[in-house]
Amino acid sequence: MVVLEVPFGPQHPALHEPIMFRLYVEGEQVVKVMPNIGYNHRGIEKLCEQNLFVKNLYICSRVCGICNIIHSTAYTLVVEQIQKNDPPPRAKYLRVVANELERIHSHMIILAIMAEVLGFDSLFMLMMRDREQVMRMKEMLTGNRVLGDYLIFGGVKRDVDEEKKNRILKTLDFIEERMKYYKKVFTEDPTIRKRLVDVGPITKTEAMKHCLVGPTARGSGVKTDVRKEDPYDAYDEVPFNLITYDECDSWARMMVRIDEVFESINMVRYCLTHLPDGPYGPKVLKRALPKGEGISRVEAPRGELIYHMISEGKRIPYRVKIRTPSMTNIINGLVAFKNAVLADVPAIITSFDPCIACMERVEVIDIRNSKVWYPTLRQLAGGKR
Amino acid sequence: MKIPLLSDILRNLFSKPATIEYPKVDIPAEEGYRGLHRVDAAKCISCRLCAMECPTGAITMKKFPYKEKEIPVIDLSLCIFCYHCVYVCPVKAYVVSTNYHLSTGDKRTLISEPIPPSTKKNN
């Protein structure tokens, strides 16, 4: 049979971010997949070596829009490891509340996108309407719907009072009702089951050998979660369950995410009703970075995020290394395309939860005099050229 | 064969759309939203800490006729509204608001000037 090469991306209605896969197909059967990456690489690691470590907090939290509080947490933890600075207990609980609200809204958006990719537009619209309530809760807590610049070295920037606490708890009850309804839809609807069950299988040994992380690995039965193994902030005091499913296909990966939303809702309720008293932030912001090294691991909605920072005693760090979960999952997870048909490819890619912004640069081409230059973040932000 | 979303679809068929027509209907922001911020010139001590630590370099120190030391001026086209300047100010000289209606057609209006000190003398 003839083998054809079909490009999937970088511009495609099923993808929300630019990435390209070269699919080699024989008839309808996919034989081989080669990724082509680098459309969104912004050189953040090199940028972090040119700026003060206080400014890097705001640069690193803008690596990804959907999980920005998680990146902020990881960077703050690594600087606190080097500075030997411990936040007060109330700040640790408030950080857990912010991280779990981020996880709820990120899982809701990927469930809605999966419904849209399968063609089920009504479900997509209904889930996005309910997700707006979660964004309103984030606005009450941090001050902005999306980019919550909430964390600082040694604590958090704002406190939560009684009225905000009661409003958040009431909205969580509403979200829980709606998520129980959506779980029934994902479990019983015949269309969704036909498109997702037994599609893109990854066995447990393959998931462990290829070092997959997050719900992609937990949907194949691997018991791995950074919040249980290597607890940070207040996660050793807040009770929750580790969710795994054994079916190893795309359906199992989406069900892991639905169950994690219920666990996150219970965690936020526990934290808000058991908040310890005391200060919420540092008394004085420590502005010195001694010589040393730090490695921090954090559980993002997509997997394990690891930050590694080396400092030589100056206020500009020597090396910052960010390894995001999407990089490992997408490049190493091509083993899931073994028996796929061409129409299954968008469903499999969406079940990995790709966040290409977390993977990579911006290059500016001046058409007038055909010059290519690489701008810094400051030039891109507006004004000065 | 059951249709799972039937109750929701029928309810939505007989109710208003969920879209809020923004310029005609105002959406109030929550209390504590990070909107437009300005410096109160009477309290500022010119320590320059906000200008040194702004991540994008949006704050510059300028001289005004009503005070002898320099006062920060914010360039809103570079500002990312992270409120780090509000957090680190030692005398809490920034006045915050929830105003987010900042879009304009003229880029020269995107400067946030400080509030001049009041000229009324208290009795």
Place this chain on the structure above:
Amino acid sequence: MSIEEILNKLGLEFQKMRDRRYVVYVDKGVLKEKIKELSDIVNNELYLSNITAIDRPEDNIFELCYNIWIYGKGLVSMRTKIDRSNPVFESIQDMFPGAFAHELEVHDLFGIKFEGVDNLWEPAFKPEDMKGVYPLRKDWKVKK
């Protein structure tokens, strides 16, 4: 067995950064065997988290850093030093097929060659006209 007992059994000197974080320096020729022995002692309950490189131009070396998480115990960061003027190292993709993504990034942005495999290509993360230019080295300056 705790991590300290395991590292003593392998004959490696370690430094403890804090709880559950250990740093080990290994010689260049024995790194792969030490990872294999470690994997045999803990019964393959390992997870390769990251491969990264640190550029030290004043000592003329690259430090390659393998961050390995041992389930139930802690993170061990195994480091080795290779020559900066001719950076070549052996690949561990036969033990861990999941090292492909990390070796691709190190090969692309630092210029370190991994021998024994042929599935690394360049430019992967960089734009097409930057072949042969390695931006994360210290001597490549950001143009203002």
